[in-house]
Amino acid sequence: MRHLRNALVAVTATIAALLAGLLTAPSAHAAPNFKAPFPCGQSWTYSHHSQEVRLALDFIKNGGGTAGQPNLASAAGTAYRYYEANGAGNYVVIDHGGGWKTYYFHLSSFAISHGQSVSQGQTIGYTGSTGNSSGAHIHYEQLYNGAGQTIHINGQSLAPYPGSYGQRSITSDNGCGGDGKYWVDTFADAPVFASPTSTSQTGTLYKATNYVYCKAWGREIRDGAGNYNHWWLKTDPDVGPANQYVSAYYLSRWGNDEARDNNGTVIPDC
Template identity: 35%
Template sequence: MTRLSSVLAHRILVSLVLTGGLAVSGCVEDMTAEEAEADPAAFFGDEEWWDEGPPAGEEAKDEALEPMDDLRAETEIAAAPAFQLPFPCGQVWAGQTRTNHSPVNSIDFNRTDDVNDPVVAAAAGKVTRVANEGNTSYGRWIEIDHGGGYRTRYAHLNTQTVSVGQSVSQGQKIGTVGSTGGSSGPHLHYEQRLNGTAQKPVFNGATALFFGTKNYTSKNKCSGGGSGVTGTVNTSGVALTVRSGPSTGSTAVGSVQDGATVTITCQKHGTSVTGTYGTTTLWDFIGTGYVSDAYVNTGSDGQVAPTCN
């Protein structure tokens, strides 16, 4: 089963469970994996997701004010940390807000084949909670204190890779996407709180859409001294050709050995290649040229770095 067909199967199952009927748009089946990856909001359409709210005793009040309703709200936004999307730079995620969400000012993130995709800190801070609610509520979740009364929560995680008391930097991996707890399927439930009150999340200075589903592109750690994403080459022994462009027809400009660690500074779609990690049109720029992402393990399917110019 392809990654796209497996997601379609999951959507059909969720629709049957929640509505007793079939609610998959006919045009969705025509989308390629690359199209679904680039436009997850269109892929998921107007489907409403579902998850349980905070565990007992951890409920959050919701801020009734619109972000710019008065001077107090403006002051709070100005004083907030510079929050970014909780995913690696360049990734595109569908974010959904809805009136029946708990808390209503939280947001759910989803994209195709996202189980075990990295979740990163939206801002620097100290980890205050690493909990597991079992099959209810948040499931596996993490809370980070960013100072000034601001905290973020990341729920339904498959894995947690930080511990209580640990300091984390913005963009640092803290866990992976999952479907633990009360959840209709894999996604990340995300909250920004101020003094225990759920706020409408702000990413890269812009407030999230309320209410509806839209695409968000992560700017988390997209700049700052040439930082990149680390990957490991896996070719089962042979050297991987580095090319001048994202195409098998581009000039060979070098090679990297099997097992080598590479730093991906940006990525671009080009010729389709079938390799160790399936079939993809994504190519990774590693400083000297491009290599097919089909042979590079970054710990995540899909784009993990900014798009090359």
């Protein structure tokens, strides 16, 4: 009987341990180190309106010029683009994994494709006033498992939220090129070369949002409409070996003999 009683005690303890494991709530996934959703070095003021859901904040640029400014991914993830006529307008949702998402509303246009992987600091769209909006601004949210969270930037809470603009501001360190990469949009598939003066094509950089490392002066690329560029950007092409050069002529923004990233930062010399 003693052996039977000991066996029953052991079985009961095992069952209790299993039940305890089943009933224990799953641990929360740590939030990514979210950064501000606007370009490096810019100062934006923010506010919260009572009618906004999910602890959202609205941002406008100090000194004006909010419209058309890039919206940057707060953290790496998979970006999805949507449209809601009477609400968010053009908007992007980035799934960062572990239950975390960020939302970016009222974009004037998109800079990514649906389901595209993005890096922290990558341009995902441009600030606008589409949908139910009275003026250009970034409507920004951080969600965990579908529930709005108090917004944190670089691990610091922005609460308590101000009720109007001009009371509190933050300066962005997002997209500052700390990883040595500068993100640029190209308007067409572009040939790449081993050097800024080479004429033998070594590969191709596809039309997309691409990263480059630095710039160097080289031979001129010119079209019949008077557009030209002497700058060449070191990059890793989609086809061909790494560390090749593509002409800054293929950048979707900027003008003749300019070489800037999507945030307007001048790409450094190689």
